[in-house]
Amino acid sequence: MNRLEGKICIVTGAAQGIGRAIAELFAKEGAEMVFAADMQEAAYPEKNIRAVRLNTTDREGVNKLVADIVGEYSHIDVVVNNAGITRDALTPKMTEEQWNLVLDVNLKGPHYMAAAVGPVMMAQGGGSIVSISSIIGLYGNVGQVNYAATKSGIIAMSKCWTKEFSRKGAQVRANAVAPGFILTPILKSMPDEILDGMKNKTLFKKLGSPEDIANAVLFLAGDESRYMTGQVLEVSGGISL
Structure with missing residues (x-):
């Protein structure tokens, strides 16, 4: 039995890395349609993945995507807030541009998506919002x-969403996944000595894969976690132990 049979899903930041792995796994698990939203163009061989161009900081664009999906399918069952960026600097040297850009993408984007899809899920009686946080959060x-501020904020927002959107008996869940060091295209471009340092911080002495995170997201998206909400699932190879 496919775990997402017949479900309509949205995955942001789905052009590559963790987001793409999530979208592909959802499609494999029987989702009726996965809307793979990203600012970059991407192609998917799966017939039940539809690429859409979306800037998650554009509230009107987010609202239109949600409205269009509801108009076509009448329901949205799963949303994965994965889109995010980094602009690193020590605190005294961090520019306003670095600060504002990361907060806009990593916090406004998930907020706009939840604001648009939450009422839809409430009206249909249930749904799952899964947001990608980080061990840095x-x-x-x-x-x-x-x-760190944004990834911690994702956790706080998830706890608020699950309380807001489960009112009146709606079975709307909001959870977060906190990945550790995952071998994404960004990490692959780093020098070996930096990657070795990351590996050595884990109990398993290896980096995680995008598929490791996708599997955790699948669990939170599907009915197997139907009594789980407001939680943070750390997937880090034991880096915090």
Whole structure:
């Protein structure tokens, strides 16, 4: 039995890396349609993945995407807030542009998506919002105060969403996944000595894969986690232990 049979899903930041792995896994697990939203163009061989151009900081664009999907399918079952960026600098050297850009993409984007899709899920009686946080949002990191603030904010917003959107008996869930060091295209471009340092911080002495995160997101998106909400699922190879 496919775990997302018949479900309509949105995945942001889906052109590559973790977002693409999520979209492809959702399609494999029987989703009726996965809307793979990204600012970059991407092609997918799967017939039940539809690429859409979207800037998640454009509230009107987010609202239009949600309205168009509801108009076509009448329901939205899963939303994955994955789109995010980094602009790293030590706190005294961080520019206004670096601070504002990261907060706009990493916080406004998920907020706009939840604001648009939350009422839809309430009206249909249920749904799952899964947002990608980070171990940096849980434990902090040097030179990433803006990123850490947003990824911690994702967790706080998820806890608010699950309380707001489950009112009146609606089974709307909001959870977060906190990845550790994952071998995405960004990490692949880093020097080996930096990657080795990341590996050595984990108990398993290896980096995670985008598929490791996709599997965690699938669990939170599907009915197997139907009694789980407002939680943070850390997928980090034991880096916090």
